[in-house]
Amino acid sequence: xxxxxxxxxxxxxxNIDNRFTRKATRAIVMKGEExxxxxxxxxxxxxxPGGGIxxxxxxxxxxxxxxxEETGAHSVTNIQEFGCYEEYRxxxxxxxxxxxxxxxxxxxxIDAELLAPKLEPHELQNGMQALWLNxxxxxxxxxxxxxxxxxxxxxxxxxxxLLKRIVTELL
Numbered sequence: 001x002x003x004x005x006x007x008x009x010x011x012x013x014x015n016i017d018n019r020f021t022r023k024a025t026r027a028i029v030m031k032g033e034e035x036x037x038x039x040x041x042x043x044x045x046x047x048x049p050g051g052g053i054x055x056x057x058x059x060x061x062x063x064x065x066x067x068x069e070e071t072g073a074h075s076v077t078n079i080q081e082f083g084c085y086e087e088y089r090x091x092x093x094x095x096x097x098x099x100x101x102x103x104x105x106x107x108x109x110i111d112a113e114l115l116a117p118k119l120e121p122h123e124l125q126n127g128m129q130a131l132w133l134n135x136x137x138x139x140x141x142x143x144x145x146x147x148x149x150x151x152x153x154x155x156x157x158x159x160x161x162l163l164k165r166i167v168t169e170l171l
Contacts, residue, residue, distance in 0.1 A: 001104060004083035004165055007158075012098065013090050019098035020091075025063040026050035026105040028082055028166055029073065035135045035166070036110070038070060041127025043153035045145050046138040048105070048162060049073070049130065059104050067108075070123070071130035072115035079108045083165075085158050105162060107170070135171070139163045 026048040029036040037046045049070045053062035060079055067073040087101040119128055142160040145152050 001081050001084045004085050004105070005161060006086040008088040009090060011090065012088055015097045016088065018096055019088070019100050020096050021100040021102065023053045023059075023102045023104065024051055025053060025059055025066060026085075026103050026162065027063055027067045027073075027076075028105060028107045028162075028170070029067075029110055030107070030135075030166075030170065031132065033134050033136065033171060034132045035138065035163075036071060036073070036130065037133050037138055038128050038130055039133075040153070041129075042151070043126070043145075043156065044149060044151055045142055045153060045156045045159065046133065046163075047155060047159040050103070050105075059106075063104075063106055063108070067110070068115075069118045069120075070128070072117045073110040074115055075111040077109045079106050081105075082107050082169075085162060087158060089154065103158065103162075135163055135167055139167070 027050050028048060036049060038049050039046055049067055051066045053059060064076045067076055082105040085103040089099050089101060091097055091099045117130060139160060142156055146156055
């Protein structure tokens with residue numbers, strides 16, 4: 001899969017060899033200029049649905065599972081590779097200094113009706129909810145959060161980059 005962007009935080013721990021790799025999938029589901037996103041109240045941002053790939057799980061199975069859990073999407077079809085966003089970030093637990101994050105992004109189609117999501121406790125606590133939103137509004141909102149909010153999460157720059165790339169390549 002092509003690399004869309006590779007980033008390192010500016011204050012990356014010098015012991016980059018003491019790292020682990022976390023692989024995730026991200027779903028790009030569009031209806032015209034509307035895109036299926038997750039709004040997270042804690043960080044006040046929009047992101048693509050998706051998350052970590054479980055041990056022994058392939059990318060497509062992980063994508064379908066995460067879409068179902070986070071948004072209630074089902075009957076996922078027409079799955080196509082879009083690209084991978086690579087990040088190196090500092091890790092906050094003692095066993096590693098750095099996390100190497102790989103977000104594999106796929107376009108896909110889903111049934112029009114969303115079922116009830118099955119959010120994890122931390123997702124519920126963070127106020128996560130799925131919604132359809134105009135992609136340009138989502139980009140503007142995230143850019144405002146990046147510029148003006150102290151609450152922003154670590155993923156907002158990745159998500160905003162991906163949303164802009166989706167506009168460039170898919171609209």
